[in-house]
Amino acid sequence: xxxxxxxxxxxxxxxxxxxxxxxxxxxxxxxxxxxxxxxxxxxxxxxxxxxxxxxxxxxxxxxxxxxxxxxxxxxxxxxxxxxxxxxxxxxxxxxxxxxxxxxxxxxxxxxxxxxxxxxxxxxxxxxxxxxxxxxxxxxxxxxxxxxxxxxxxxxxxxxxxxxxxxxxxxxxxxxxxxxxxxxxxxxxxxxxxxxxxxxxxxxxxxxxxxxxxxxxxxxxxxxxxxxxxxxxxxxxxxxxxxxxxxxxxxxxxxxxxxxxxxxxxxxxxxxxxxxxxxxxxxxxxxxxxxxxxxxxxxxxxxxxxxxxxxxxxxxxxxxxxxxxxxxxxxxxxxxxxxxxxxxxxxxxxxxxxxxxxxxxxxxxxxxxxxxxxxxxxxxxxxxxxxxxxxxxxxxxxxx
Amino acid sequence: xxxxxxxxxxxxxxxxxxxxxxxxxxxxxxxxxxxxxxxxxxxxxxxxxxxxxxxxxxxxxxxxxxxxxxxxxxxxxxxxxxxxxxxxxxxxxxxxxxxxxxxxxxxxxxxxxxxxxxxxxxxxxxxxxxxxxxxxxxxxxxxxxxxxxxxxxxxxxxxxxxxxxxxxxxxxxxxxxxxxxxxxxxxxxxxxxxxxxxxxxxxxxxxxxxxxxxxxxxxxxxxxxxx
Numbered sequence: 001x002x003x004x005x006x007x008x009x010x011x012x013x014x015x016x017x018x019x020x021x022x023x024x025x026x027x028x029x030x031x032x033x034x035x036x037x038x039x040x041x042x043x044x045x046x047x048x049x050x051x052x053x054x055x056x057x058x059x060x061x062x063x064x065x066x067x068x069x070x071x072x073x074x075x076x077x078x079x080x081x082x083x084x085x086x087x088x089x090x091x092x093x094x095x096x097x098x099x100x101x102x103x104x105x106x107x108x109x110x111x112x113x114x115x116x117x118x119x120x121x122x123x124x125x126x127x128x129x130x131x132x133x134x135x136x137x138x139x140x141x142x143x144x145x146x147x148x149x150x151x152x153x154x155x156x157x158x159x160x161x162x163x164x165x166x167x168x169x170x171x172x173x174x175x176x177x178x179x180x181x182x183x184x185x186x187x188x189x190x191x192x193x194x195x196x197x198x199x200x201x202x203x204x205x206x207x208x209x210x211x212x213x214x215x216x217x218x219x220x221x222x223x224x225x226x227x228x229x230x231x232x233x234x235x236x237x238x239x240x241x242x243x244x245x246x247x248x249x250x251x252x253x254x255x256x257x258x259x260x261x262x263x264x265x266x267x268x269x270x271x272x273x274x275x276x277x278x279x280x281x282x283x284x285x286x287x288x289x290x291x292x293x294x295x296x297x298x299x300x301x302x303x304x305x306x307x308x309x310x311x312x313x314x315x316x317x318x319x320x321x322x323x324x325x326x327x328x329x330x331x332x333x334x335x336x337x338x339x340x341x342x343x344x345x346x347x348x349x350x351x352x353x354x355x356x357x358x359x360x361x362x363x364x365x366x367x368x369x370x371x372x373x374x375x376x377x378x379x380x381x382x383x384x385x386x387x388x389x390x391x392x393x394x395x396x397x398x399x
Numbered sequence: 400x401x402x403x404x405x406x407x408x409x410x411x412x413x414x415x416x417x418x419x420x421x422x423x424x425x426x427x428x429x430x431x432x433x434x435x436x437x438x439x440x441x442x443x444x445x446x447x448x449x450x451x452x453x454x455x456x457x458x459x460x461x462x463x464x465x466x467x468x469x470x471x472x473x474x475x476x477x478x479x480x481x482x483x484x485x486x487x488x489x490x491x492x493x494x495x496x497x498x499x500x501x502x503x504x505x506x507x508x509x510x511x512x513x514x515x516x517x518x519x520x521x522x523x524x525x526x527x528x529x530x531x532x533x534x535x536x537x538x539x540x541x542x543x544x545x546x547x548x549x550x551x552x553x554x555x556x557x558x559x560x561x562x563x564x565x566x567x568x569x570x571x572x573x574x575x576x577x578x579x580x581x582x583x584x585x586x587x588x589x590x591x592x593x594x595x596x597x598x599x600x601x602x603x604x605x606x607x608x609x610x611x612x613x614x615x616x617x618x619x620x621x622x623x624x625x626x
Contacts (some may be wrong), residue, residue, distance in 0.1 A: 002511045009508065015495035070508070308492040311453060312506045313481020315474045393453045396492065 001318050010325040013298070014333075024287075024294045026336030028375065031284030031339030033345075038280045039364040040346055042273025044357030049265050052195050055134040060227040062256045063092070063240060067261035072177055081252045083219020085254050086148045086209060088247060089126060092223060095239035097231035100128035102224045103148065105211040111157075113165050113206055119163050121203040122178065124211015130189075132226040136202075140172045140187030144209055151207030155183035159191040172193035178204060179214050206238045233257055277364070281371070287334065288375035294325050295383035302363030320388035327380025335372030339365060359363065401427040401450065401561070403593075406459035406469075408615075409443050419445040420456070421615035427594070429560060432587045434606035435596045442615040444565060447596045451484050451563045452476045464560060481506060485554030485591075487564035487583070491546045493538040493553075499525060500534045503552045511558075524552040528582055544575025551582055561592040568602060580605065 001009075014021045065084045089103035102125055109122040130142040131137070142156055155176060162185075164173050171185045183206060189377045192200040207222065237255050244253050299306070310317060342365075346358050408420040427433060428508040446476055448454040449461065452468060493502050503521040512520075525534060528548040538546050542579045547567065554562055554564045563582060568576030580602060587593040597603050604623070611619040 002513075003510050003515075005508050005511070012496060173576070285572075304492060305494050308494065309505070309509070310477065311451070311480065311481075311486050311492075312509070313477045315477045318509060340446050393448055396453070396488070 001322070002086055006321060006325050007329065010322060010329050011367075013302075013322075013326055014330060015297075021330060024290050025330050025337060027287035027290035028334030028339065028372050028393075029052040029287075029330045029338030031280060031287040031375075032335045032372050033342045034280030034283045035368040036280075036339060036360070036365055037341035037345060037372070038276035038357045039273055039368075040342070040360050042269065042276055043361045043364065044359040046266065046269045046273065047359050048357040050262060053262060053265070055195070056135075057226050058258050059231070060132070060238065061227065061236065061257045063088075063223040063225065064221070064245070064254045064256065065219055067254060083217075083249045084196065084223055084253065085219060086212075088244065089208075089220065089223045090148055090241050091247060092225060093241055095236070095243050096226075097227045097236045098225055099228055100126075100132035100224075100226040101127040102128075102129045102132050103211055103220045103227075104207040104224055105208060105215060105217060105221050107203070107211075107215045109178055109214065111161060111178055111289070113177050114167050114169075118161060118164050118202075119173040121198065121200075122211065122214070123203055123205050124214070125205055126206045126208050127227075129205065129224075132224060132328060134325060135192060136190045138188045138190045139170075140185070142187055143205060144186070144278070147205075150382065151209050153181060153183045153210060154186045154207070156187040156189060157185055158189050158199075158205075160201035161198065161204055162188040162373055164202075166328070171329075176204075177324040178206065181210070181214070183210075195357050214275070233259065262360065280368075284368075284375055287331070288371075288379045291327050291331055291376055292379040292383065294330070295380050296324060296327065296386075298326065299323060299383045299387045302387075303390065303395045303398045306390055307389060307392050307398070310392035311396060316388040318378060320384040323387045324380040325383035326379065327384070331372045331376025331379070332369070335369045339369060340371070400429055400462070400464050402460075402462040403449075403459045404462075404479075405451060406450060406456045406461060408442075408454065409457045418615050420449065423615075423617060424458070425452065425610075425620075426562060427561075427592060427618065430587070430590045430592050432584070432593045432607045433595070433610060434603040434608070435594065435598070435610045436598070436603045436614060437618070441612040443596045443610075443612045447563055447565055448592065450561070450594060451486060452480050460471065480591035481557060483560045485557070485559040485562045486606065487547070487550055487554050487562060487567045489566040489569040491538070491550045492545075493546055493549055495538050497536050498535045499530060499541065499549045499552075501551055502538070503556050506557050520556055522553070524556045525549070526569070528552050542575070543571050544578055547571060547575070548580050549584065551579070553585075555586060555591065559591065561594060562586065564593070564595045564599055566599075567595065568597075576602075607625075 052379065066081050086103055091103050092098060092101040105124040107118060107122050108117045108138055114325060126143045126148060127143045128139060139174065143154060146152055157171060171188055172187045176183050225240065237257065239293055240255055245251060306319060306339065346360055349356055349358050403423050403425040406420055406423040407418065410417045410419055412459060423446065431578055435446060437443050445454065449456055459469065460467060463483060464481065500518065500521040503525055504517045507517045507520065522534065525531065528551055530545060530548055533545060564583065568579055571579060583593055595602065595606060603609060607623050609621050610617055
């Protein structure tokens with residue numbers, strides 16, 4: 001029997017029971033719809049997070065105090081964890097390939113000026129911060145390249161903070177009070193938006209040394225390193241480690257590359273995506289049971305036809321192929337329907353609610369259809385085998 | 400050419416063994432017209448099923464056109480059925496979702512014959528049984544006689560050596576039955592062997608050779624009495 005004839009023959013059988021074929025196919029379709037939608041959301045979240053993390057460039061490394069990635073007790077840790085100091089940040093500027101080494105401390109604080117007060121995020125950073133993370137200054141300039149340890153009390157306002165306090169007036173040169181200290185405004189940043197829920201515009205930037213004082217800390221939260229794009233990451237990390245080991249006498253710090261951060265997040269999101277995909281898979285399984293049921297019924301109903309086919313010289317093999325073909329065609333059609341619906345829903349979501357991150361991965365789409373077809377195949381095998389192994393004479397006698 | 404030697408067919412019914420066929424010896428030449436008659440349970444349908452390779456003998460040798468087919472594997476049997484044997488059943492056994500010509504095309508479809516040739520040959524044979532105007536009708540749109548004619552068309556479309564008919568007129572009124580008989584006799588006159596199993600003495604008497612079966616044996620084997 002030719003393949004094209006087989007398809008046509010099975011299609012005829014499917015379309016002769018329009019309602020029940022449709023219902024059975026819907027079972028598979030819903031499964032595919034669930035798999036595609038859920039994985040699209042997972043994939044969307046994944047991409048959203050990656051975008052959030054890479055919007056400031058991909059060649060960044062964070063150095064944090066304390067050794068967090070080893071298990072067991074490091075003897076050095078028992079002695080003390082030396083905090084990351086401003087001097088460490090200065091020293092790291094000399095590490096190979098490093099373009100910027102930016103000390104950072106952050107916290108919440110209130111700005112007072114112009115008879116107004118506003119609670120904002122306070123980022124106490126080094127003067128290279130704007131260039132390292134490609135934050136653009138709207139008016140004025142960013143923090144001046146003072147000696148890190150003895151930086152002058154100047155501040156740069158985020159776009160929203162500036163607008164809320166000074167309105168349309170010019171904040172440059174104005175005096176503001178942050179905590180108990182007075183600062184002079186030297187610049188205002190361009191609007192930047194949010195990152196993982198933190199408003200980057202409702203902020204004020206002050207020199208790192210002032211921040212340490214303000215938050216009464218002995219060490220930095222982290223030192224952010226930006227390195228040259230074509231630099232080998234391993235060597236950059238090795239250079240940073242060498243310098244800090246020499247300064248601290250032990251490995252009491254953690255070096256996290258952008259890639260490591262993304263990998264950790266990525267693996268978490270992958271597990272989530274797989275999890276929700278598996279949930280969708282359960283509905284596919286249910287759809288498969290539906291196909292199995294319908295095919296079992298079809299074989300029973302068409303016993304006479306099977307007998308006739310065998311009498312006019314159809315081999316067992318071809319009989320089996322006819323019924324497996326029906327199961328596969330049913331599931332493939334259902335799967336395609338589910339896919340189409342999923343794409344429509346995703347299209348509608350991205351138009352009507354652009355803030356919901358959905359992203360169709362072609363791999364998951366193909367995988368879902370493949371799994372749908374496989375489900376049909378598996379569900380069809382047993383009924384088809386049953387059909388093929390009917391004795392022709394017995395089959396013909398069932399009227 | 401059919402040659403049966405010592406054909407037995409036993410069934411196990413509970414603890415008992417029923418000898419449905421008991422050492423049948425039978426030769427059928429190409430193009431013969433035979434009727435098989437006998438009381439219910441005499442083994443005439445079993446004999447027809449053995450002849451049609453739908454059932455396997457428990458013992459004995461069956462030679463069809465010179466080759467032994469008594470112990471062929473299943474797929475071979477299917478192939479021999481496809482090429483040499485046409486069945487006509489009492490209850491037609493048409494596929495209800497297919498049109499007349501699609502039903503007739505079935506054997507060729509399974510063979511892998513291409514679409515154009517299938518359609519053309521199906522039309523020819525349907526024309527030859529007088530159903531030119533019914534090509535695209537489904538079985539439920541046809542009368543009993545017309546359905547049986549579609550079944551005959553399907554049986555002869557592969558140009559078999561033998562037509563095996565089990566009570567071909569059993570579900571038909573006498574007028575349609577008569578038409579069916581004249582069609583198959585016409586086919587027989589063109590050289591196709593015809594074996595008819597029936598209870599109907601009028602139909603049985605029309606054959607040129609009469610087999611009478613009793614208790615799984617051939618009780619009598621006579622040529623038609625009056626010429």
